[in-house]
Amino acid sequence: MLRLVNVNTYYGPSHVLQDISLDVEKGEIVCLLGANAAGKTTTMKTIFGLVRPSSGSINFDGQDIERKLTGDIVKAGLALVPEARRIFPRMTVRENLEMGAFTRANKKEIADDMDHVCQIFPRLQERLKQLAGTMSGGEQQMLAMGRAIMSRPRMICMDEPSMGLSPKLVETVFDTILRIRSEGMTIFLVEQNASMALSLADRGYVLQTGKIVLSDTAKNLLTNDLVRQAYLGG
Template identity: 80%
Template sequence: MLQLSNVNTFYGPSQVLHEVSLEVQKGEIVCLLGANAAGKTTTMKTIFGLVRPRGGSILFDGKPIERRLTGDIVASGLALVPEARRIFPRMSVLENLEMGAYTRKSRAELSQDLEHVCDIFPRLRERLKQAAGTMSGGEQQMLAMARALMSHPRMICMDEPSMGLSPIMVETVFETVQRIRNEGVTVFLVEQNASMALKLADRGYVLQTGKIVLSDTAANLLTNDLVRQAYLGGA
């Protein structure tokens, strides 16, 4: 469904991604693991056209998107839950959700989707008129995920969804990721919480200094010595 082939991304003269290749099949949860500054967020930005690659290709459903506008990429069925949530703090919860649906046309479908995301995140239903910036970090993460779902995506990309959350809220977030996949949405997950991500995912990739150094099933990565030493606290 999503395929990156030999992607090279730069910030000015500095190369951040080096020949990155990965793929996500329809119906999968695939995670991308890596330490701070490994290039995970740059990978997401490159997929969504926020940074243009200088080499390589990015295909979504077999069609190239590396030169398309971000809005067109979202309209094609690919949604982003950005790092640090990036909600609109002065807007209400409902207005944030409506912003997620800016590419949609049918008002009837929007009403159905609003009802659906409120079923997934009941706390948001109670706060639709509340300013989004006054909610807790966990509630804001729920809103960021719900906002992405309002675009009615076929695939959703999540950048560090567990960052800064309490252990209980982290469990809630990952349970929601599983539910989203079970409802037919493919998931590409960038995470530092390697243990939780690998227990949830089907497959995973490990990114170090902008290069993919490992790729395997999630079960195999959980027992891989390099992954255990670097991300799971193994001996």
């Protein structure tokens, strides 16, 4: 469903992504692991057209998207849950969710999806009229995920969804990811929490200083010595 082939991305003279190649099949959860500054968020930004690759190809569901505008990429069926959530703090929860559906026109389908999001996240149902910026970090993460679902995507990319959350809320977020996948969603997950990410992913890639250094099934990566030493503390 998503394939990157030999993608190179620069910030000025800095060669941040170096010949990145990875793929995500329909229905999978695939995680991208790496330390700070490894290039994980740049990978997400490159996929969504927020940063342009200097070379290489990005294909989503049969379409080359490496030169498309971000809005057109969202319309094609990709949705992003960005790092640090990036909700609209001065808008209500309802308005934030409606922003997720900005590419859509069918009001009934949008209303149905709003109900569906509130079933997945009952806390949001209770706070539809509340300003999003007044919610806790965990509630804002739920909102960011709900906003992505509102675009009715075929695939969701999540950038560090566990960042800044308590262990209990991290479990809630990852349980929700599994629920979304059970409903047919394909998920590409960028995470520093390697143990949690690999516990639910089908496959994973390890990124170090802009290069993919490992790729395998999640089960094998959990027992890989390099992964255990670098990311699992053992």
